[in-house]
Amino acid sequence: MTRSENNHGTVRSYSVGFGLSIILTLVAYYAGTHTIVHGWTLLYGLAALAIAQLFVQLVFFLHLSRGSESRWNRTALSFAAMVVAILVFGSLWIMKNLSYDHEHLPSSYQNQVIVKDEGYQPSNH
Amino acid sequence: MSQTTEQTATAKTIFGFWVYLMTDCVLFASLFASFAVLRFSTYGGSAGNELFSMPYVLVETMALLFSSYTAGLGLLAARRGNKRQVLGWFAVTMLLGLMFLTMELSEFHKLAVEGNSWRRSGFLSAFFTLVGTHGAHITTGLIWMAVLLAKIWQQGITSVNLKRLTMLSMFWHFLDIIWIFIFTIVYLFGVNP
Numbered sequence: 641m642t643r644s645e646n647n648h649g650t651v652r653s654y655s656v657g658f659g660l661s662i663i664l665t666l667v668a669y670y671a672g673t674h675t676i677v678h679g680w681t682l683l684y685g686l687a688a689l690a691i692a693q694l695f696v697q698l699v700f701f702l703h704l705s706r707g708s709e710s711r712w713n714r715t716a717l718s719f720a721a722m723v724v725a726i727l728v729f730g731s732l733w734i735m736k737n738l739s740y741d742h743e744h745l746p747s748s749y750q751n752q753v754i755v756k757d758e759g760y761q762p763s764n765h
Numbered sequence: 766m767s768q769t770t771e772q773t774a775t776a777k778t779i780f781g782f783w784v785y786l787m788t789d790c791v792l793f794a795s796l797f798a799s800f801a802v803l804r805f806s807t808y809g810g811s812a813g814n815e816l817f818s819m820p821y822v823l824v825e826t827m828a829l830l831f832s833s834y835t836a837g838l839g840l841l842a843a844r845r846g847n848k849r850q851v852l853g854w855f856a857v858t859m860l861l862g863l864m865f866l867t868m869e870l871s872e873f874h875k876l877a878v879e880g881n882s883w884r885r886s887g888f889l890s891a892f893f894t895l896v897g898t899h900g901a902h903i904t905t906g907l908i909w910m911a912v913l914l915a916k917i918w919q920q921g922i923t924s925v926n927l928k929r930l931t932m933l934s935m936f937w938h939f940l941d942i943i944w945i946f947i948f949t950i951v952y953l954f955g956v957n958p
Contacts, residue, residue, distance in 0.1 A: 648840075648841070648844060649837065649841065650841070651838065651841060654834060654837040654838060654841070655834075657834075657837075658830070658833075658834040658837075661830055661833075662827075662830065665823075665826055665827070665830065665945075665948070668948075668949060668953060669819070669823050669826075669953070672819070672952075672953035672956065672957060673819050673956070678957075682957055683954060683957070686949050686953050686954065687949065689949070690945050690946055690948075690949040690950075693942075693945050694942055694945060694946075697833075697938060697941065697942050697945075698942075701833060701837055701938040701941075702935060702938050702939075712780060713780065713783050716783060716784050716787045717787060719787070720787035720788075720790045720791060723790075723791050723794065724790060724791065724794040727791070727794045727795055727798050728794055728797055728798045728801060730798075731798035731799070731801065731802055732798070732801055732802060735802040
């Protein structure tokens with residue numbers, strides 16, 4: 641196989657990527673619709689399967705390799721990944737804190753949460 | 766233009782398209798962030814576990830995954846210079862893409878007539894915006910595909926058409942990757958609150 645064929649993929653590499661993607665999708669579907677695991681374990685597991693499929697498709701469909709010819713593609717991808725992480729986790733973090741005011745909970749409970757999470761002592765009037 | 770100069774120019778164009786895809790990633794990230802923040806804000810209405818039919822979504826997912834594979838096979842045929850196979854594989858890709866789009870629009874329609882439109886709650890606004898933006902990208906991809914296939918039909922696989930086909934395939938694979946995360950975060954997380 642020449643370098644250029646390697647860079648563009650082959651029927652075999654596309655088929656391997658396709659097969660792996662189908663397996664990962666079906667495993668995620670089965671885990672998500674049958675109660676084998678629950679709660680955070682399930683959510684982390686599903687997220688891991690999605691990220692695994694992301695890498696499968698990046699390598700087998702978009703031909704992102706470890707070679708020097710796709711170095712700048714990887715650089716742009718890493719930067720995008722960083723922005724995505726800051727946007728998503730930053731939003732969740734900030735909004736979790738802001739949502740205290742929208743919870744419609746008794747104010748005594750709200751104070752408890754604020755004291756516990758923020759280390760803030762509300763003054764008593 | 767000499768052979769190598771042209772190859773370098775093509776490589777630069779394709780890298781430029783890759784950078785566009787990365788910025789599109791950031792657009793989707795902001796919609797995913799909004800969805801993640803609002804996914805429990807149902808305002809007393811139905812949540813994902815009452816609204817989504819998972820076998821239906823699995824068929825949608827498989828249609829898009831198959832279309833990503835056939836687009837890849839079509840691009841390989843283009844590199845071999847086989848015009849008939851290119852038109853054949855991309856016709857299959859278009860049909861699967863149309864099937865996906867029809868299923869998505871019919872899901873949207875069903876939700877809306879049942880009183881679960883984007884106006885119902887923050888959760889549904891975020892849902893329709895995120896999934897609808899992906900659907901708008903798919904629509905754009907299908908129009909692009911139709912135009913490019915007509916050009917290839919007329920002109921054959923010229924170097925310019927091969928470059929355009931490479932970018933179209935990248936766009937299509939990218940949309941499949943975005944869908945993996947919609948499938949996981951919107952649907953699978955949605956039915957497991």
